Amino acid sequence: xxxxxxxxxxxxxxxxxxxxxxxxxxxxxxxxxxxxxxxxxxxxxxxxxxxxxxxxxxxxxxxxxxxxxxxxxxxxxxxxxxxxxxxxxxxxxxxxxxxxxxxxxxxxxxxxxxxxxxxxxxxxxxxxxxxxxxxxxxxxxxxxxxxxxxxxxxxxxxxxxxxxxxxxxxxxxxxxxxxxxxxxxxxxxxxxxxxxxxxxxxxxxxxxxxxxxxxxxxxxxxxxxxxxxxxxxxxxxxxxxxxxxxxxxxxxxxxxxxxxxxxxxxxxxxxxxxxxxxxxxxxxxxxxxxxxxxxxxxxxxxxxxxxxxxxxxxxxxxxxxxxxxxxxxxxxxx
Ligand SMILES: [Zn+2]
Numbered sequence: 405x406x407x408x409x410x411x412x413x414x415x416x417x418x419x420x421x422x423x424x425x426x427x428x429x430x431x432x433x434x435x436x437x438x439x440x441x442x443x444x445x446x447x448x449x450x451x452x453x454x455x456x457x458x459x460x461x462x463x464x465x466x467x468x469x470x471x472x473x474x475x476x477x478x479x480x481x482x483x484x485x486x487x488x489x490x491x492x493x494x495x496x497x498x499x500x501x502x503x504x505x506x507x508x509x510x511x512x513x514x515x516x517x518x519x520x521x522x523x524x525x526x527x528x529x530x531x532x533x534x535x536x537x538x539x540x541x542x543x544x545x546x547x548x549x550x551x552x553x554x555x556x557x558x559x560x561x562x563x564x565x566x567x568x569x570x571x572x573x574x575x576x577x578x579x580x581x582x583x584x585x586x587x588x589x590x591x592x593x594x595x596x597x598x599x600x601x602x603x604x605x606x607x608x609x610x611x612x613x614x615x616x617x618x619x620x621x622x623x624x625x626x627x628x629x630x631x632x633x634x635x636x637x638x639x640x641x642x643x644x645x646x647x648x649x650x651x652x653x654x655x656x657x658x659x660x661x662x663x664x665x666x667x668x669x670x671x672x673x674x675x676x677x678x679x680x681x682x683x684x685x686x687x688x689x690x691x692x693x694x695x696x697x698x699x700x701x702x703x704x705x706x707x708x709x710x711x712x713x714x715x716x717x718x719x720x721x722x723x724x725x726x727x728x729x730x731x732x733x734x735x736x737x738x
Contacts, residue, residue: 464618483593486515492529499529520624522549545609548738629664
């Protein structure tokens with residue numbers, strides 16, 4: 405599926421009697437697509453800012469973590485049997501850069517790629533990995549989200565692409581090859597890798613990857629350290645909070661987030677607390693009969709004002725208002 409392809413050059417010319425109706429239809433379509441474009445711009449996830457410089461760090465034996473504050477994180481495990489990569493970043497160019505970073509560490513083949521959730525900033529780097537012959541793995545609901553929200557994902561990343569000088573026309577959705585429902589265990593040389601799903605947190609399909617030998621857990625969607633996470637996809641804030649509390653009980657030494665630096669148990673619980681506070685605030689306001697506009701205007705959560713993405717809080721509050729008044733996320737899938 406490629407974005408930005410031109411329309412076919414030859415199309416049948418309609419009969420003149422149909423022209424007024426056709427003109428009206430075209431006008432309606434143009435207005436509609438403009439409205440959609442404007443709407444997508446509202447959900448654009450990028451505000452240009454000065455981020456922490458990107459850093460690749462070895463966090464455990466043979467486990468590397470790419471902390472990319474301006475965009476999104478990734479990780480890779482190196483074994484005698486090859487390399488496993490978690491998330492491919494936000495553009496094919498980012499994917500190629502990640503491959504170059506891996507090549508500085510090892511010349512072993514890149515065999516496995518995992519897409520942790522259905523947000524383009526975590527899988528738009530898939531094409532060069534597919535070209536290398538890697539098998540791309542994701543939860544079945546993640547694949548459903550990638551298909552259903554293809555236009556949304558592409559549309560809401562335009563500001564990022566242009567601010568970073570990345571060619572949007574190069575972006576295409578490369579879907580995973582292999583899906584799982586609850587868990588999958590890989591053996592890479594002497595390292596076991598446990599891939600599992602405990603239900604939706606931030607998203608249906610939120611996948612976690614446990615490296616028992618490295619005592620590390622990668623959590624792409626539900627955990628973003630010192631960050632406001634997008635709340636437009638979750639079917640349940642309570643479910644998301646329970647998931648984070650369960651994750652925090654895992655016997656590991658580090659929690660690797662999809663956004664933000666390497667996290668501790670307490671960082672994971674901080675995100676659960678933020679979600680609980682924001683949920684309580686919005687539900688209380690709805691209970692008082694406040695409108696969506698009143699909620700967005702009045703609720704500010706100053707205790708969380710220094711976290712990443714605070715400038716997007718209005719859109720998150722709207723999403724929660726939608727979730728709590730309709731029982732459905734703003735962008736539901738599968
Ligand atoms: Zn993300």
